[in-house]
Amino acid sequence: AREMEWLCTFERVIFMFDNDDAGREAAEKCSLMLPIGKARIATLPLKDPNEMLLAGRGSEVIQAQWSAKLFRPDGVVLGEDMWEKVSEVDTSESFPYPFSGMNEKTYGIRKGELVCLTSGTGIGKSSVCREIAHHLIVNDKKIGYIALEESVKRTALGIMGIHLNTPLHIHGNTVGMEKMHEAFEATMGTGNCVLYDHFGSMDSDTLIHKIRYMVKALDVEYIFLDHVSIVVSGFEGRDERREIDNIMTKLRSLVEELNIALILVSHLKRPEGKAHEEGGRTTLAQLRGSQSIAQLSDMVISFERDQQDPINGDKTTVRILKSRFSGETGVTCTLKYDKTTGRLSETAGFTADATASYV
DSSP states (O other): OTTHHHHTTSSOEEEOOOSSHHHHHHHHHHHHHSOTTTEEEOOOSSSSHHHHHHTTOHHHHHHHHHTOEEOOOTTOOOGGGOHHHHTSOOOOOEEOOSSHHHHHHHOSEETTOEEEEEESTTSSHHHHHHHHHHHHHHTTOOEEEEETTSOHHHHHHHHHHHHHTSOHHHHHHHHOHHHHHHHHHHTGGGTOEEEOOOOSOOOHHHHHHHHHHHHHHHOOOEEEEEOHHHHTTTOTTSOHHHHHHHHHHHHHHHHHHHTOEEEEEEEBOOOSSSOTTBTOOOOGGGBSSOTHHHHHOSEEEEEEOBTTOTTTTTEEEEEEEEETTTOOOEEEEEEEEETTTTEEEETTOOOOOTTOOOO
């Protein structure tokens, strides 16, 4: 810094520091101090010039100076350097939802994306989550399930009940232990499901730590978080909007870092007109707490149902509010709830093809 004026008289300034973490960090810090386009960083295959000379590779030290690359801060990429990346065939898997209509506009669930499921109170967000979770588990995908408004037993019974076509939290005593164990072995017992035993609000860093552990240590690929509002609900005196902004930014970064699919549940604000529980149409602006939920989600899927309708009170309209992947939005299908089986099914009777793959 003291010699900045003198250094700037040169056409090029080449930094050849030690080839270790401290050396690389120092070279970048020094390069950032110089005017744009002046700094270059030389890279050696060994630790420093002394080791190069002792290894009889002195000529490579000179070569490294001449071939030093122009310094660019991390994240800055020139378009002309992009051919290798854009010419790669994208082989990332896109796994289908259990409802074919949803796949038509979403093209399935992709790792590296954050999906938000939303609706009014009691419309069936958690039921949809359990249907998707069961679908992934039985197709040998490993999930992590974080339900902050129910016990891990309730979550497990919900997923097992889908397998038996029976709401076990209601009719569990009538099923029999043999069928219960069969459902357990086919779902919870597969090794494809990890649950987090916690109820209510929690510190955002703790939540991030738990998700990272599930992914890094237990090989989880798909995370369910039900729901985001309750994460920050227990902290008195804090700004809920800012807290949700904070957790959403952390979750979005984590999805990118770990290359996982995160399925997040969010509540809605009360609309000015018809209530969501009476079939009112949902919009992105109604997401509760913060617009960061809509902005940072790759996909937003809403569910609309008139609970009091004597004829269609068991039918839910699925609407895509946002799709960064395809740009397709609008109504995608209708799901019907069968209170006898506790299951959701498309009114047209379609079943997702678990072998489907989208590019």
